Structure formats: structure tokens, C-alpha cells
Amino acid sequence: MVPMRPELLKGHLDALLLAVLEAGPQHGYAIIEAIRTGTNGTLDLPTGTVYPALHRLERAGLIRSDWHTVGGRRRRDYQLTRAGWTALREHRAVWDEFSAAVTALLQVRPRPSTA
Amino acid sequence: MTDQQSTQDPIDAYLAGVAIRLHGPRRRRAAVLDELRDGLDHAVREHLARGHSADAAAAAAIDQFGAPRAVADGFAAELATAYARRTIALYLLTGPLVGIWWLLLLRPDPWRFGLIALILAIPVLPLIALAVVTGASTLATTGRLIRWLPETTADRALTATVAVASLAVVGDVVLITMLATTGAPIRPIAGFAVAASVGRITASVLVIMHVTRLRHANR
Numbered sequence: 001m002v003p004m005r006p007e008l009l010k011g012h013l014d015a016l017l018l019a020v021l022e023a024g025p026q027h028g029y030a031i032i033e034a035i036r037t038g039t040n041g042t043l044d045l046p047t048g049t050v051y052p053a054l055h056r057l058e059r060a061g062l063i064r065s066d067w068h069t070v071g072g073r074r075r076r077d078y079q080l081t082r083a084g085w086t087a088l089r090e091h092r093a094v095w096d097e098f099s100a101a102v103t104a105l106l107q108v109r110p111r112p113s114t115a
Numbered sequence: 116m117t118d119q120q121s122t123q124d125p126i127d128a129y130l131a132g133v134a135i136r137l138h139g140p141r142r143r144r145a146a147v148l149d150e151l152r153d154g155l156d157h158a159v160r161e162h163l164a165r166g167h168s169a170d171a172a173a174a175a176a177i178d179q180f181g182a183p184r185a186v187a188d189g190f191a192a193e194l195a196t197a198y199a200r201r202t203i204a205l206y207l208l209t210g211p212l213v214g215i216w217w218l219l220l221l222r223p224d225p226w227r228f229g230l231i232a233l234i235l236a237i238p239v240l241p242l243i244a245l246a247v248v249t250g251a252s253t254l255a256t257t258g259r260l261i262r263w264l265p266e267t268t269a270d271r272a273l274t275a276t277v278a279v280a281s282l283a284v285v286g287d288v289v290l291i292t293m294l295a296t297t298g299a300p301i302r303p304i305a306g307f308a309v310a311a312s313v314g315r316i317t318a319s320v321l322v323i324m325h326v327t328r329l330r331h332a333n334r
């Protein structure tokens with residue numbers, strides 16, 4: 001597998017987190033695991049990246065969190081807000097356009113014959 | 116390693132290592148640690164389910180979460196922004212409680228109206244306006260409006276906090292100096308105004324010192 005450089009994620013982390021939460025409320029660790037398993041291990045994001053990014057999305061009003069007590073431990077579950085659903089749709093549209101454009105240029109083409 | 120550390124649960128020791136590197140509002144730091152503990156508990160359970168021993172599961176979970184410094188560094192910007200937002204909101208909310216006494220004390224003659232008369236009577240009003248605009252714009256560009264407005268970075272939010280605190284200090288010092296140099300008879304209302312301003316000056320100096328420490332710690 002070609003190693004994935006972390007800077008490639010820049011600008012797409014919000015979309016990934018919103019996409020994972022589309023399935024329903026989840027806690028931070030489950031979100032990290034969902035990204036890892038959902039990308040077959042290609043994106044194994046560090047804790048110090050995902051949790052602060054979730055806090056920022058909450059500050060922006062795109063997700064909200066609720067605390068529960070489970071087995072005597074406090075747990076924070078995140079879920080999409082109405083603005084989060086809208087942002088996810090917009091991210092998807094932008095990504096579809098962007099990836100189609102990049103794929104059109106990067107796809108392997110037969111080399112022109114020099115003969 | 117001390118005796119206390121050697122007997123400490125590895126997860127507790129790891130979280131203690133993160134805790135000493137987190138800087139920001141106390142409740143926010145506690146929430147971060149609660150969230151990390153819950154995540155670590157999940158990770159430990161997963162490793163136990165894969166057949167690891169308790170010690171190996173804890174070690175694997177800690178390894179998965181990364182070095183305490185890296186985790187704490189990841190939260191630095193969010194915690195600094197939370198501190199800036201909370202401090203600026205407090206200035207905006209408590210500002211009128213200080214200002215009302217000075218307004219009652221220095222209000223212009225009832226026969227003189229308008230903004231110019233008000234500024235001549237209370238010359239720090241432009242400073243207050245600047246502080247309010249700085250604070251309000253920082254709150255706007257670090258909150259929900261970042262969906263539409265360019266986001267203010269944590270460092271700029273801290274700079275704005277220092278600017279608001281500094282403007283408050285300058286404004287309060289000017290007002291107290293004005294009162295002291297007019298030679299007007301001391302009225303009870305002046306006591307409230309000076310006490311409120313001295314309280315805000317003290318709080319502002321503490322805010323500036325705290326931001327300096329926060330920046331130094333986050334370097």
C-alpha cells in the first residue's frame with residue numbers, strides 16, 4: 001500500500017467526521033475506529049487530531065454532543081445537527097466534483113507511441 | 116520513577132501525563148480527560164477481547180492513543196480558543212456593571228445632548244467601543260459563524276483577549292485619574308465606580324499574565 005501523507009487529509013477531515021456521524025450518534029473512539037475500518041486501515045488518525053476536530057465542529061454548530069454515564073464512566077456522544085447535515089451534503093458535492101477532476105487528470109493512460 | 120507512579124494504574128498514569136500538559140479552562144480540561152478515559156477504556160476492552168493480558172491491553176491502548184505530549188498538543192488550540200471565548204464573553208457581560216457607575220458619575224449636563232457631548236464627558240468611550248468591536252468580532256469568528264466567516268486562529272483569539280484586557284486597563288486608569296484630578300467632592304457613587312474599575316484592572320492584569328503563560332506553555 002502506498003503510504004498516505006497526513007497533509008493529504010487537510011481540508012477533508014471535517015467531511016470524514018461528518019460522514020461517519022451520518023450513521024447516528026457515536027463517541028470519539030468509535031469515530032476513530034469507524035474511519036480506520038471504513039478505509040480498510042488506510043486512515044488511522046491519531047487521537048490528538050480527531051478529538052480536537054470534533055470539538056471544533058461542535059463549536060461551529062455542525063455537530064452537538066451529549067454526556068451520558070455508562071458503567072460509572074462519563075461518555076460523550078456526538079451527532080449531526082441540521083447545519084451538519086447541510087454541510088455534509090455540500091462536502092459531498094464538492095468532493096464528487098474535485099475527485100472527478102483529479103481522476104480525469106491522474107488516471108493511467110496508454111503512453112503515446114513514439115514510432 | 117516514584118513509588119506512587121510505579122503502583123499507579125497505567126491508564127491513570129497516562130492521563131496524568133496528558134493532564135499536566137493541558138492548559139485552558141478547568142472544566143474543559145476535565146471534559147477532555149473524561150473523554151480520553153472513556154476512549155482508552157474502549158480500546159482496552161478491544162485488546163482484552165483479542166486475548167491480551169490486562170497489562171498488555173493497557174499498554175496497547177496507550178500506544179494506540181499516542182504520546183501524552185502529542186495528544187495534549189492536539190488540544191492546545193481548542194483549549195486556548197475556549198479560554199479566549201470565555202474571557203471575552205465575561206468582559207462583554209460584566210462591562211456594563213462597571214460602566215453604569217461611571218456613566219452615572221460623569222454623564223454630561225442634561226442640556227448637552229449627542230455623541231460628542233457624551234465623548235467629551237467620558238473620553239474613554241472610543242476605547243470601550245474598540246474593545247467591544249474586538250471582542251464581539253472574535254466571538255463571532257470563533258463560534259458558529261465560522262461556517263460563513265473566516266475563522267480566527269487560537270493565537271489571534273488570545274491576542275484579541277489581551278487587547279480587550281489592555282483596553283479595559285487603560286480605560287479604567289484614565290477614568291480613575293480623571294476623577295482624582297477633578298477635585299470634585301467625593302460621592303458614594305464614585306466609590307462604587309472606582310471599586311468596580313480597580314476590580315477590573317486586577318482581573319485584566321491576571322488575564323494578561325495567564326495568556327502569557329498559556330502561550331509559553333503551548334510553544
